[in-house]
Structures are given as structure tokens and as C-alpha cells.
Amino acid sequence: MEDAEGTVPARLRALPSRLVNQVATAANRLVDRALAGAGARRYHFALLAALEEFGPASQAALGRRTGIDRSDIVATVNELVARGFVERSPDPGDRRRNIVTVTPEGVRHLQELDRLLAGVQDELLASLSADERDRLVALLTRVLASPPG
Amino acid sequence: MEDAEGTVPARLRALPSRLVNQVATAANRLVDRALAGAGARRYHFALLAALEEFGPASQAALGRRTGIDRSDIVATVNELVARGFVERSPDPGDRRRNIVTVTPEGVRHLQELDRLLAGVQDELLASLSADERDRLVALLTRVLASPPG
DNA sequence: GCGCCAACATTGGCTCAACCAACAATCAGG
DNA sequence: CCTGATTGTTGGTTGAGCCAATGTTGGCGC
Numbered sequence: 001m002e003d004a005e006g007t008v009p010a011r012l013r014a015l016p017s018r019l020v021n022q023v024a025t026a027a028n029r030l031v032d033r034a035l036a037g038a039g040a041r042r043y044h045f046a047l048l049a050a051l052e053e054f055g056p057a058s059q060a061a062l063g064r065r066t067g068i069d070r071s072d073i074v075a076t077v078n079e080l081v082a083r084g085f086v087e088r089s090p091d092p093g094d095r096r097r098n099i100v101t102v103t104p105e106g107v108r109h110l111q112e113l114d115r116l117l118a119g120v121q122d123e124l125l126a127s128l129s130a131d132e133r134d135r136l137v138a139l140l141t142r143v144l145a146s147p148p149g
Numbered sequence: 150m151e152d153a154e155g156t157v158p159a160r161l162r163a164l165p166s167r168l169v170n171q172v173a174t175a176a177n178r179l180v181d182r183a184l185a186g187a188g189a190r191r192y193h194f195a196l197l198a199a200l201e202e203f204g205p206a207s208q209a210a211l212g213r214r215t216g217i218d219r220s221d222i223v224a225t226v227n228e229l230v231a232r233g234f235v236e237r238s239p240d241p242g243d244r245r246r247n248i249v250t251v252t253p254e255g256v257r258h259l260q261e262l263d264r265l266l267a268g269v270q271d272e273l274l275a276s277l278s279a280d281e282r283d284r285l286v287a288l289l290t291r292v293l294a295s296p297p298g
Numbered sequence: 299g300c301g302c303c304a305a306c307a308t309t310g311g312c313t314c315a316a317c318c319a320a321c322a323a324t325c326a327g328g
Numbered sequence: 329c330c331t332g333a334t335t336g337t338t339g340g341t342t343g344a345g346c347c348a349a350t351g352t353t354g355g356c357g358c
Contacts, residue, residue, distance in 0.1 A: 024173030127295035146276035
């Protein structure tokens, strides 16, 4: 990412797959750094955001909504429970399921993460106008929408 | 990535950092799968491409050009040497340095990787027109060009 | 009711990308 | 000559993204 030596090979620069990867790496660095300030990681934000938007859900449902593997959901919920941001309780209607619920502290935490991440977006897209940002988001959304092999 | 349960939280979908990350994940899956068919990984391609474009270089220079860490360059060059795609020889003018050179077999291998990756780009950007692909590349390039943090 | 398959939570593993620290050897500048 | 920077290398660490196995539970056909 340093990009000393001036240039990056033209073939690499032209490849959209690599380009997207470089931007994602930069974005992830910024995001991780911002979240680290609040003692959080990306999975924490993804889970809290999903819970806030859709309400309490089973761990499997959370996995489907966030694209996070079920086994990784377990660890993430553990960490969020340990910090009091989330509660895990058995579903009375289906004893296989745990119902995960956001606590008020979790909501507050999510709001802080929201604030931090909004700053990251501005930092990441600093060189684009508002119009260009919208177009970038639209293009990426369409790429994502098409069946990914 | 499954996106069952229909929806992804709107907050997550709207965040460019997450969007770019999702697209990069999809791209990496496609790339890894394509390269695996040739027994290669992304670092292999990045190194070979840099060597072909700029000619023989020291390992540190390769790291700067590709954004790959020096320590990871070591392992990658080892692998490429083992497969006869690259040669590592001491720099007579600076005994700290190794000069890495592509072999003819390496060039052939790179051409195969080129072909494989071109197919991946088409697959990844199937939902975009040629014009839109250019605009996406242009936007991503500008995001990358601005000082990342 | 019984049997079977699906879904769930959990554990424990794996690979890869992206780093970082330390080290010895070497080089370049003052 | 001495100091500081550069280089290759070793040996880590972290998180993301997976996958398989296990035991429990639900739902369904019969």
C-alpha cells in the first residue's frame, strides 16, 4: 500500500479485481483502526446493526443476514454478551434456538460505531464528490447483485 | 454472501466500506478459484506481473511495487523459484540485495494467469456495460490515489 | 406413536492475507 | 570510522472466511 517506487504495474492497476481489493484493504484498515478505538471489530458492528434493524433474531438468522458463518456468530455473540451489548436467551418456542437481543448499552455502542464509521467513509472517499460517491455505490451494488458464481 | 433471509441490513448495504469489501470478497473468491487451477495464488501473479513490467528487481523493490510485505515476498519468491518461474541471484553491485528475474517458463505461466484472470473480470463485472466498467475502474483508481490515512 | 431428515448452536479446526519485530549483513553519509 | 538506513530472513500475530463433526431439537411422513 505504500506505493513508494512511484508506480504499480499497469496490469495490476487495470485489473478491477485487484483494484477493488486494494480499495477494500485501505477501507478495512481505516475501519479497523476506527473500531479499535471503541474496542470493537467489524463483526461486532455487523451484528449490532442487523439486530437493530430487524430486531431480535436467532444466531442462524443473524448469520444469514450478515453473511457471517454460524460458527463465527457464536464467538461474536459471546464477546458482545461479555460486554453487555447483547443478550442471549433460549427461544421458548423453539428450544434449538437462541434469541439474541440488543441491550440499551448495545444501542448506545452501535450509535458510537455509526459515528466512527461515518467518519471513515468520508476519509475513504475524500477524493470523490457526493455525486461520484453515489455512482460508485450504485455500480458496486450492481456488481454485488449479480450472481457471484 | 448467501443473502438468504432476503435482505441485508440497509445500514450495511449503504456503507461504501462494507460494499467494497463485499465486492472484494466475491472477486477474491473468483480469482483464487481461477488461480488455483494453475496452482498459483494472488501473490504469485502480483510478483510475476511486476517483474515482467519493470524487469529484474530486488525483493524490497518488489515489495514496494506490489504492496506486499518484505517477509511475504521471501516466501513467494521461494515458491516461484521452486517451480522454476523465477531466479534469485545476488546483486554484484550491492551485496545486501537479491535480484529476482523471470524465467521463460515464468513468462509462459504469467500469460496463462493473464488469460485466467481476464475471464474472472468478465465474470465479476458481468452486470456492467463496458462503459460502466471503465467508470468503476476510474472511480476506484481515484479513491486509491488519494492518501489513505 | 415412530423414524427420518432438517435446522440449530457449538467446538475445533484450517488457510490465507496482512501485518510486525528482531536480526545480521551491508551500504552510504558525515 | 561511526552512525543510520536498507536488505533479506525468520518467526511470530491477528482477523476473515471457511468447513466438518457433534448433539440437540423440530417437523414431517407414515
